[in-house]
Amino acid sequence: MSDSESVPSAGSPESAALPGAAARIASGYVFAGPALDLGALLWDGRCLPGAPVRVPLSVLNRHGLVAGATGTGKTKTLQLIAEQLSARGVPVFLADVKGDLSGIARPGRDGDRVRRRAGEVGQRWTPAGFPAEFYALGGLGHGIPVRATVTSFGPVLLAKALRLNRTQEQSLGLVFHYADTKGLELIDLKDLRAVAAFLTSDEGRAELRAIGGLSAATAGVILRALTEFEAQGMADFFGEPEFDTADLLRTAPDGRGVVSVLELPAVQDKPLLFSTFLMWLLADLFHDLPEAGDLDRPKLVFFFDEAHLLFEDASRAFLEAITRTVRLIRSKGVGVFFVTQTPKDVPGDVLGQLGNRIQHAVRAFTPDDHKALRATVRTFPESAYDLEELLTGLGTGEAVVTVLGETGAPTPVAATRLRAPESLMGPVDTAEMDRAVRGSALHDRYAQAVDRESAYEKLSAARPREAAPSPRAVSREEHEEEPSLVEQVVRSGVFRSLARSVGTQIGREITRSLFGTARRRR
Incomplete structure (x- = not known):
């Protein structure tokens, strides 16, 4: 059963009875092509299962933002979108900072809460796991080691x-x-x-x-x-072997996209390191992928969690490089979703490129919180809602949504009760994850670190010996200068x-990118 068949479409008998304003919002989410189902419209305190809120598959390389306070459901939103992308044959990259996303590989558990949520949004919920690979930075934690030279x-x-x-x-x-x-x-x-x-x-x-x-x-x-x-x-x-980002673009034998989960709990105390590593992955993808033009679906959707870490104390040159990379990588068929607490965490030049927005609840307890709330409201187009009131009153698993339609125009702002993920909402057992890692076709390629001759060894070997020179050597030095x-x-x-x-010549400098990263031959 396809995603588009899982909920009533706008224009069906269910949606015909919608109130006027709700019907106008719902009409903005009717698409001709394939789309992912996010949930159902909230209007006047009611959830309307006859008014699905969706995002076209073809615009997911136009980037996005998932924002909201801690505990409002951002992680489950990532899981929901990743599942549907995988089902549509699109590979996904997830940065799993808290260790909550490994459950995407296993079917979810039925229960009263899941059934209640599915009934509220018109979802035909079926437990399902999705093909996944687990990675860990440098092999710290559970996962295939990801290294960079x-x-x-x-x-x-x-x-x-x-x-x-x-x-x-x-x-x-x-x-x-x-x-x-x-x-x-x-x-x-x-x-x-x-x-x-x-x-x-x-x-x-x-x-x-x-x-x-x-x-x-x-x-x-x-x-x-x-x-x-x-x-x-x-x-x-x-170090080496260096991770080949082409491995993020794989599909499973059944045609579903592989979900690459980068496990980061073991390096939570090194946030600056993992945020720059995520940016390296993006920059490397940008180098290697050819121009793709307009596609009916992205080649990869990349979820960049804890995005504020990337931008804190960043130099102007660094921010300019991020902005250019985000702007240009969409033409390679890669969509990037930044995940953070507030849109203020993302610089305006980057935020302006994020056409798909899912904003969970905002907490406003202090004057600074209220200032951040007003700034968040200003990032949305005009709407039929009082967004300041709405954003502080959303429940867990609810969000304000606006996405790009198939023509590239933004959809109406829609308060949305989100669907329940069909995979396990929580981590898998570490022993089970370890077995999956050892059984991966990539394990033998990356598991063992390699330390081959490079600058350290060359400089160490080239140091003059401390032993006294032979008479013959002294005689040579009388006639020529030691190199x-x-x-x-x-x-x-x-x-x-x-x-x-490596196909280079002495004296030829490595070609470097916007971030100074080196191009490599695959």
Whole structure:
């Protein structure tokens, strides 16, 4: 049974008896093509199952926002949308910050509350699980390890994770530039620390002077930040094998989209790190996907939870890069939903690109809360509701909705009682998750970390030996100057072999993106 068959359509006998204003709102959610069912219209204190509130499948690459106070039902909304996308053959990425979304892989449990909600919204509820893969950043927690190399993560995102200021961020970019041009691969944090340490050493100061604008003091700050970062246990997130974001675009053998669940409870105390990692995933997808034009359904829908963490204390350049990535990635067929407590958490330039809005209840207890409430109301188009009153009175699992219609015009604002997810509303047992991870076709590809030769090993091997030189060596030195450390690295056979293997030439810099992340060949 398709989603469109699960509720009465506007124009049916049930919707014909709707009050005038409610009928006008309901008519804005009648679509010719496939759509996802969100719930039923709330009007004048009643839930109207004959007035379904829906979102066209074709506009879900036009991005969206799911907002609301803690405990208002945002997580269940993500689960509801993800289920229907999967059923329609669309892969989904979910950032599971609280560990509540793993249940999407298992059928839900029937009960009085589920049946009551289904009856209120006209939903024909059937328990169902959906194909899922479980991931964990750096292997911390339950899931297939997701790692990135330092060079592909790039200086802009890494500077955000290191809490560097704008000047230090620019200087870190120069360190990356130096490593790129000298063929010193930055795979993990010890590689970057080795390059930074070399540039601040006696033998590296000449190289440092050759990089315009990078002072020894700033290089020292970066080195200390990297050392502290490693001491906090961050080294596990960087390395190889690097995660291939194409694995997020898979479908199951039965045609349903795979739901990729990134388990984040183990790194809840590292919010800045996981928010920048999520942005790296988006930037990497943007690099690799071809232009897609207008599609009848997105290639992937990406849910970015705790979105406020990404924007806090962000530099102007960082915000501009996010804005451009969000604006341009829709043409690659990827939809992005930011999930946060209030629209104020998202900069205006980004918020203006989020055409689909699901706003759960807003709590207004303090003057600042009331100010945030008024700001939230101003982000919505004119409506038939008193939104300030409505948003403070919504119950759990209710939301104010406006989406883009099939023509790209926004639908009327609709207070909505949302449907119940059909999968398990809660986490699966960790032992069950571990079995699923070990049984995944991706497990053997990513489970074991690999530490191959890169900048750290090359710089360590190139250090002059402390033993006394042989007479023959002394004789040579009388007639020619000893090559510099970097020259020794660049001239080495290992380096030349590596350069050939990655299809680059000595002295050619890696192409970097809006975030400074490196393009990689797949």
